[in-house]
Amino acid sequence: MNIKAVLFDLDGTLLDRDTSLALFIRNQYERYSQFKFVEKDVFIQRFIELDNHGFVWKDKVYQQLVDEFSIQGVEWTELLKDYLNVFHKYCIGFPNLLNMLTELRDSGIKIALISNGYGQFQYDNFKSLGISHLFDEVLISEWEGLRKPDPAIFIRALSKLGVKATEALFVGDHFENDIRASRAVGMKSAWKRNDTVSFGSIDADVIIDDLGEISRYVLNSLNII
Known part of the structure; x- marks a missing residue:
């Protein structure tokens, strides 16, 4: 050979990617006050579950999170944009x-x-x-x-x-x-x-x-x- x-x-x-994603979503949770009424570990775990090792694109993930936790004051589109612009910092x-x-x-x-x-x-x-x-x-x-x-x-x-x-x-x-x-x-x-x-x-x-x-x-x- x-x-x-x-x-x-x-x-x-x-x-x-799994470790990088966990680092990113923890940081995003801390930066958005709109998430605070959801327990941090619950939010992070649910994001990771919905993401399914990257096989579910984040538009679907954020739409589901906003609906599931009844998140107010921030659109899923803003969260997706933040993901696209910031994720690489945690890779x-x-x-x-x-x-x-x-x-x-x-x-x-x-x-x-x-x-x-x-x-x-x-x-x-x-x-x-x-x-x-x-x-x-x-x-x-x-x-x-x-x-x-x-x-x-x-x-x-x-x-x-x-x-x-x-x-x-x-x-x-x-x-x-x-x-x-x-x-x-x-x-x-x-x-x-x-x-x-x-x-x-x-x-x-x-x-x-x-x-x-x-x-x-x-x-x-x-x-x-």
């Missing part, structure tokens, strides 16, 4: 993110991002992690007019990088959008384990718990370490 490029998903893979990466990417880059590995989501919002979140200088290409679904699991977005990324599918590894946390989709175009896949999918149902080339395992896996394949 000769890996020349590693491509990454963003949310749940590089970005610790944090998983442990060993920077070290892993730096090791890959220093070893001559090309690096790219493929993320579903709204262009500027996702790009701001990505930039906030302080890793953009290590990436050769960034593809976000809104800007590309394609979204995972469509094979075309993987093929486009590979073309931009100038590598074959068999020379690339895709790292992600979503079974359909990341693992199955990347393998379908001929790439190797690495699943970043999460608690939403059972271990036995994941057909990936490697399963990791920590990002540091990616650089070791890739460099071992190249007989560098």
Whole structure:
């Protein structure tokens, strides 16, 4: 196996979205006095439940919260705008993110991002992690007019990088959008384990718990370490 490029998903893979979201919503609760009659922990927990790991867009989440808690004095549209403008300030990466990417880059590995989501919002979140200088290409679904699991977005990324599918590894946390989709175009896949999918149902080339395992896996394949 000769890996020349590693491509990454963003949310749940590089970005610790669950922790970041909890930090953001706690701050938003404290900034809006209209929430104060709802117990903080109850509000935060309900937001996280409605968000469903990011699979429910925040317009629906805020509309439901405003209705459910009978929140007065602030429109859901204002809360959504605040989310779009402020969330990136609370984004944090998983442990060993920077070290892993730096090791890959220093070893001559090309690096790219493929993320579903709204262009500027996702790009701001990505930039906030302080890793953009290590990436050769960034593809976000809104800007590309394609979204995972469509094979075309993987093929486009590979073309931009100038590598074959068999020379690339895709790292992600979503079974359909990341693992199955990347393998379908001929790439190797690495699943970043999460608690939403059972271990036995994941057909990936490697399963990791920590990002540091990616650089070791890739460099071992190249007989560098």
